[in-house]
Structures are given as C-alpha cells and as structure tokens.
Amino acid sequence: MLAAHGFGGLTLRAVAAELGATTGLLTHYFPAKRDLVAHALELLEQRSASRPRPAAGVGLSGVRAAMLGVLPLTAEAIDTNRIWVSSWDVALADPALSGDHARRYAQSRDKLRDLIAAAQQLGELPPGDPARIAAGAQSFVLGLVVQALFDPTAFPSHRQVELLDDYLTALASPGQVKEPGR
Amino acid sequence: MLAAHGFGGLTLRAVAAELGATTGLLTHYFPAKRDLVAHALELLEQRSASRPRPAAGVGLSGVRAAMLGVLPLTAEAIDTNRIWVSSWDVALADPALSGDHARRYAQSRDKLRDLIAAAQQLGELPPGDPARIAAGAQSFVLGLVVQALFDPTAFPSHRQVELLDDYLTALASPGQVKEPGR
DNA sequence: ACATAACCGTAACGCTTGTTATGTGAATGG
DNA sequence: CCATTCACATAACAAGCGTTACGGTTATGT
Numbered sequence: 436m437l438a439a440h441g442f443g444g445l446t447l448r449a450v451a452a453e454l455g456a457t458t459g460l461l462t463h464y465f466p467a468k469r470d471l472v473a474h475a476l477e478l479l480e481q482r483s484a485s486r487p488r489p490a491a492g493v494g495l496s497g498v499r500a501a502m503l504g505v506l507p508l509t510a511e512a513i514d515t516n517r518i519w520v521s522s523w524d525v526a527l528a529d530p531a532l533s534g535d536h537a538r539r540y541a542q543s544r545d546k547l548r549d550l551i552a553a554a555q556q557l558g559e560l561p562p563g564d565p566a567r568i569a570a571g572a573q574s575f576v577l578g579l580v581v582q583a584l585f586d587p588t589a590f591p592s593h594r595q596v597e598l599l600d601d602y603l604t605a606l607a608s609p610g611q612v613k614e615p616g617r
Numbered sequence: 618m619l620a621a622h623g624f625g626g627l628t629l630r631a632v633a634a635e636l637g638a639t640t641g642l643l644t645h646y647f648p649a650k651r652d653l654v655a656h657a658l659e660l661l662e663q664r665s666a667s668r669p670r671p672a673a674g675v676g677l678s679g680v681r682a683a684m685l686g687v688l689p690l691t692a693e694a695i696d697t698n699r700i701w702v703s704s705w706d707v708a709l710a711d712p713a714l715s716g717d718h719a720r721r722y723a724q725s726r727d728k729l730r731d732l733i734a735a736a737q738q739l740g741e742l743p744p745g746d747p748a749r750i751a752a753g754a755q756s757f758v759l760g761l762v763v764q765a766l767f768d769p770t771a772f773p774s775h776r777q778v779e780l781l782d783d784y785l786t787a788l789a790s791p792g793q794v795k796e797p798g799r
Numbered sequence: 800a801c802a803t804a805a806c807c808g809t810a811a812c813g814c815t816t817g818t819t820a821t822g823t824g825a826a827t828g829g
Numbered sequence: 830c831c832a833t834t835c836a837c838a839t840a841a842c843a844a845g846c847g848t849t850a851c852g853g854t855t856a857t858g859t
C-alpha cells in the first residue's frame with residue numbers, strides 16, 4: 436500500500452485499517468504522524484538489512500552481491516525500493532528524517548567500503564581510498580534503482596545486472612591513479 | 618517553496634498565494650491538481666534544460682560538462698534537484714507522471730549517449746555500446762545527486778567533482794570488453 | 800481484592816484540502 | 830453598441846486530514 440501510493444498518500448486511517456486497528460491505537464503509540472513515519476522507515480531499514488543475502492562471499496564477488504542486494508530485481512525488492520524512493524520526499528522536507536537518511540546511507544557506504552577493502556587485499560580491486568570507491572559505487576547503485584523503477588522496460592533484471600557488471604569491470608581495471616585532465 | 622516542502626506539501630492555495638493570485642485562477646487553467654503538478658514538472662524540465670551550460674565542449678570534456686550540469690553544486694542546482702527528487706514520490710504513485718519521468722530520463726540518456734559516442738570517435742573513450750555506457754553514467758550521476766542532497770557535509774562540491782572524475786577515469790581506461798566472472 | 804495504569808476503540812473536533820458554483824469586470828467580435 | 834465569451838476573484842462545499850477527548854476493558858502491582 437505504501438508501495439502503491441507512496442508516503443504522500445499515507446494516512447493514519449489507511450495504516451490503521453491495513454493492520455485491522457483504529458486511529459486510537461496509532462495515536463497511543465505514536466504521538467504524531469511524524470513519529471509513525473519515522474518508525475516506518477526504521478522498520479523498512481531493518482527489513483532491508485535482513486533481506487536474504489544471496490550468498491555474500493568475499494572479495495569482489497562480495498561487493499557484487501552487496502550491490503545486487505539493493506537493486507529492484509524481484510517484485511519484493513521493487514516494492515521496497517519504491518517505498519524507499521518515495522520516502523525521499525517527506526525526508527527532504529523534514530531535517531530530522533533527512534538526518535536519519537544521511538546516517539543510513541553513510542552506514543551503507545561503510546559496509547561497502549569494508550567489502551571493497553577486502554577485495555583490494557585479495558588483489559581483485561586496484562588500490563585507492565576504499566571509502567571513496569564505496570561512495571562512487573553506492574551512487575551508481577542508487578541511481579540505477581531510480582532509473583529501473585521509472586523505466587522497468589528499459590531496465591529489466593538482466594540489464595541491471597549487465598550495467599552493474601560493466602561498472603565492476605571498470606572498477607577492477609587499474610586506471611591511472613592521478614588527476615584526470617579537466 | 619517547492620524546494621523546502623516538496624511535492625507532498627504542495628497545495629493549490631500556497632501556489633496561488635506565491636504568485637499573487639487565487640485558487641480561481643489555478644482551476645481556470647488546470648482542471649485538476651494533477652495537471653498543475655504535471656505542468657510544474659514540465660516547467661522544471663525546461664528550466665533544467667536551459668540551465669547555463671558551463672562551456673559544453675566536445676569529446677570527454679563534453680560528457681563531463683553534461684554530468685557536472687546535473688550535480689547540486691550551486692544553491693540553485695540544489696533547489697532544482699531537491700524538487701526533482703521530491704517529485705519522484707508523486708510520480709511513482711501516478712502512472713502518467715511516471716511515464717513522463719521515464720521519457721525524460723530516456724531523453725537525457727540519449728543526449729549523454731551522443732556525447733559519449735562523440736568522445737569515442739575522438740578516441741577519448743574506449744569502444745563499447747554508447748547507450749549502455751550512457752545508462753551507467755546517468756545512474757552514477759543520479760545516485761550522486763541523491764547522496765549529496767541528504768549528506769551535503771559528506772558530499773561538498775569538490776567531493777562530488779572528485780567522484781565524478783573518478784568515474785570518468787575508470788570509464789576512459791579500457792577494461793576487458795567481455796563478460797566478467799560471475 | 801482493589802486501586803491504578805496501560806491499552807485501544809469510538810467519536811468528535813477544528814482545520815485544510817481539492818473542487819465547484821457564482822459573480823464581475825474586461826476583452827472580443829459581429 | 831450590444832451580446833457573448835473570457836479571465837479571474839470570492840465564496841462556499843463536502844470530504845478527508847491529524848489530533849484530541851473520553852469511555853470501557855484489560856492488565857498490573859500491592
């Protein structure tokens with residue numbers, strides 16, 4: 436329901452109806468709607484975190500698995516990502532929620548950074564600041580999610596995987612480390 | 618005002634007040650709110666398109682300029698991107714608006730594709746399907762926008778440019794063209 | 800067992816929303 | 830020069846919103 440109507444069309448009554456309760460229950464646990472939204476995001480976060488990781492592995496394949504785990508490749512992942520993208524509207528309008536999101540993505544980058552560092556030690560990725568590489572990789576995945584959600588025809592599952600592998604291939608090939616021409 | 622409250626907090630009266638008119642004017646020109654929103658997005662699109670391009674240039678620097686033009690590097694670009702990201706919520710909930718977005722991003726990819734193809738002919742980029750490379754590049758930029766909006770501290774202007782140059786450097790270095798190990 | 804608090808449904812409140820109806824002055828055109 | 834349409838303000842409308850008040854039930858502690 437959140438996946439279909441987004442956070443913009445979220446009402447207390449709709450939430451209450453969906454879980455077979457009333458607005459009285461909601462206001463009892465959440466003083467205001469903002470708190471309900473914040474809770475929904477936390478819930479979504481931990482649901483995303485406990486997604487069935489597709490055999491993580493180590494090294495570059497671990498990085499690949501982590502990035503694959505984000506993409507909207509399944510119906511469930513599509514719903515989750517729709518809710519996630521939808522939340523950016525309400526989050527941008529509320530500094531507190533915005534800060535939560537910043538923290539979440541920073542944490543996600545850190546996990547990716549560790550995986551990248553591990554891949555570097557295995558020699559599967561060229562040297563370079565792993566945090567910086569992680570920031571780039573997460574940008575890529577996030578943007579791919581957005582495009583895939585809006586244009587599922589142009590970005591079917593195999594295309595998304597294809598593009599991800601393109602990216603990883605480019606990452607793995609050692610480019611010159613120094614400043615490119617401006 | 619849209620930049621601050623997003624599309625979720627958009628009301629006819631607020632729009633009317635902002636341009637010194639009343640709801641009567643709005644309903645006269647737009648049968649329903651959906652049409653007002655659609656018009657706002659078209660307006661934003663052509664405003665983004667006619668942004669002062671920073672000396673486009675040809676080849677790889679043209680690609681770089683096009684991608685730089687999207688990033689939230691200035692206060693104005695931050696506002697524009699906030700509105701843009703905010704629109705994703707209402708767009709995902711409305712198939713018609715969703716289709717408009719898909720078309721917009723497809724068009725943007727096409728422009729990028731042409732620039733990339735030109736860079737390839739100059740030998741500044743290795744061969745490979747330019748449309749595919751463009752899809753990857755736009756994913757990267759889009760995701761970088763999102764992260765920069767939520768965490769401006771971690772993604773100041775110079776960091777964004779840095780990351781973009783990292784990406785372009787990786788693009789420019791010829792990786793093996795064939796399938797990477799899965 | 801009894802007082803107290805937690806739990807939660809019911810219903811109302813005030814407000815804002817998108818939309819519609821109506822009025823009025825300006826423009827238009829035959 | 831008058832009839833008609835256009836452009837827009839004003840105002841009202843019903844619906845839906847988040848929030849609050851209150852009542853009854855259930856649990857909890859003493």
